[in-house]
Amino acid sequence: MRTVTMYPVVDMDKCKGCMRCERVCPVLSIKMESKKAVVDLENCMGCANCEQRCPEMAITMVHREHSRVVQTNLEGLDRGAVIDLCRRARLHPEQIICYCTATRAEEVAAAVLQGAKSPEEVSRQTGVRTGCKVECIQPVLRLLHAAGIVPERPARGYQWYGLTPTVWDISEEVKKKYARRGFYFNEDRKLLDALVEADERRKR
Known part of the structure; x- marks a missing residue:
């Protein structure tokens, strides 16, 4: 759950229409109209x-009169489907994947199962990626990919970073190349798979 308590106010006299704010918004809630920044307050997450990033210091964060809670509810969803999606993304359902907002993998999985098809849509529904806006793009993309969704990078967004391979993604060629240097990818994978199986047995 994330509580949105702030929103940006644009000083139109200072705004030069450089589009920096539009590009750094993790939920694409700012766009240019007549070469001035306009904020969509309904989707704004108040991340600042x-x-x-405004080079003209034309934006000021102010307190909302009424705060807004952002959360994807797991009630009514097939719990098995949520867990299965997390497992396919190699994430534990209860794992926190965004420490800034304390968003867990299961909530992002629920948002994807409910129709979110891009990181921006996931962020609007869960709050993920609205803190530091750096690391949590990876688990979000992994969950989307696990659901068979490969979103297109937005033309006007900066807040995307490439996926880091997990032990399950490493090719046989790379394994062979680094085996002589003391890397044990297959053993690491067996250990991680065993930990997942042990956790599943514990919950039965």
């Missing part, structure tokens, strides 16, 4: 990325 626009304020922090």
Whole structure:
């Protein structure tokens, strides 16, 4: 759960229409109209990325009169489907994948199962990626890919970073190349698989 308590106000006299705020918004809630930044307050997460990156200091964060809670509810969803999606993404359902907002993998999986098809849509529904906005793009993309969704990088967004391979993604060629240097990828994978199986047995 994330509580949105702030929103950005744009000083139109200072705004030069450089589009920096538009590009750094993790939920694409800012766009240019007549070469000025306009904020979609309904989707704004109050992360202050626009304020922090504006070279003209034309944006000020102010308190909302009424805060807004962002959360994807897991009630009514097939718990097995949520767990299965997390497992396919190589994530534990209860694992926190965004420490800034304390968003767990299961909530992002629920948002994907409910129709979110991009990191921006996931962020609007769960709050993930609206803190530091750096590391949590990877688990979000992994969950989307596990659901068979390969989103297109937005033309005007900066907040995407490439996926880091997991032990399950390493090719046989790379394994052979580094085996002589003391890397034990297959053993690591067996250990991680065993930990997952042990956790599943414990919960039965």
